[in-house]
Amino acid sequence: MAMAANLTTVQPHHRFDEARLADYLAARLSNFKPPLTVQQFLGTSVNPAFMLHSPGRNFVLRKRAVPKKGSSLAESIERDFALITALHKAGLPVGTPHFACTDEQVIGTPFYLLDYIPGRHFRDPNLPGMDPKQRNAIYEAMAAALAQVHALDPALTGLPLNGGGKEYLARQIATLGEQFRANRTDEIGAMERLLEWLPANIPPQQASALMHGNFRLENLIFHPSEPRVIAILDWDLALIGHPFADLAINCMPYRVTIPGMGSLQGIDFIDSGIPGEPDYIAAYCRHSADPAIRENGIPHWNFYLAFALFRVAVMAQGILKRGQEKGPGNPAMKAYASVVRSVANQAWNMVDGGDD
Known part of the structure; x- marks a missing residue:
């Protein structure tokens, strides 16, 4: 493209x-x-x-x-x-x-x-027009680039360290909870339980890294002919936080479909060549600078997925509330209402189970 x-x-x-x-x-x-x-x-x-x-x-x-x-x-x-x-x-x-x-x-x-860095820019995560081998190589390169971001010494960024990892998660969960309560329009049991469960179950492992905050295919420029990332765009949300939270945010196309954004739901991963989520996580681990991650993978992965899904639900709830304040009748708001409830249920299913 x-x-x-x-x-x-x-x-x-x-x-x-x-x-x-x-x-x-x-x-x-x-x-x-x-x-x-x-x-x-x-x-x-x-x-x-x-x-x-x-x-x-x-x-x-x-x-x-x-x-x-x-x-x-x-x-x-x-x-x-x-x-x-x-x-x-x-x-x-x-x-x-x-x-x-x-x-x-x-x-x-x-x-x-x-x-300006010239190269290839892909807006659709399904990578239409490519063969399976090319798609797989592009996703491998994306995983490698994210691992490279997380390998950087946070002190070199000049960003406030703020305790990094666990403190980032605690602060984010608290802030997102406040945002959801301020924008609540319907009672969603799964969200109420997540508001209690997430802060009480932050994994004990401390990891602190530069987080991009919006790392996705659309924010990458690839070499004109090679499966290699030559530029990472859109650093507006960057901060020092937890690398696994950043990875979980990167994996959201596997989990949710948000109006106006690409999704990998319903994709045949074998025929397409796009790695499924477990294979993509394995690629990230292979490229990690941390030997423990390369050898053992990512502990408590379901927590980080639940956190990222919770974050999506809170953001969708904010869009829904602002849309309702502008007046009834906007059909897009029905889509966001569906996103909030379905994503909240999915997040709760990651850690406990049971829909509302």
Whole structure:
């Protein structure tokens, strides 16, 4: 799939003065040459990205639509850029960072600039048009890239460590619980039991790592001809947390179908070549830098799956509540209501059993 298929004209609510940006880039980059043309990347990210075309050189501009909690837009952009810079320095596959701009006079909001990395970008996790061997190799490469992220020393990222692993899980479960209670629209027995069970059953094993937070096929750029990840995109949710939670979030297409996002449910894994969840987890373990994981796999995997499913249910509940506040009659809200209940039941079945 060509990268051009993932570009569109700049959407009206994201437009900015391209001539002013071109002047700014000419003053900041010695190798920048006009004219400048701008396109927007398609995607579900809240924070948009843009392709900047200039003669002989292309760049990616990222800005934020929403600041991180407790930060201004400028502080959020500076934090994002500092992380990308640290990851690039540490050898993770990200675009070469150039600068962060907090002067809102340039395009109306803070932004940062990276080199564009050409390659293959797959939006559909089913990988249509590939043969089974190619699909298997792509998933093997994705597992290897996630293991590479988790192998990085968290201290090199510059992100707050906040106790990492177990403390991340405890904080996340508490925060998600508060969000669900604030947005509750129906009584769902499985969610009520998860709210009690999850904080009381956090696995004892401590593991702390850089979490991408939204690691999925759509956020990866692959080599033009090889099954190898050459860029990891969309680090907006990155933090120091638990690697197995990150892996479980990565595995959600195996478990749920969310409106507007890809799913692997109903796939024939033998005929397609796409590894089933156990085989994908095994691939991650093979590539892990931790000998214990390579030898023994992942203990308490059902807990991490239940946590990730719980997270999906809470997010879907928030979308449902906001949709209902805008007024009745939106058919998409029925789909989200179904997601909340079915995913909550699936999460509870992971750890106990019984639907509601």
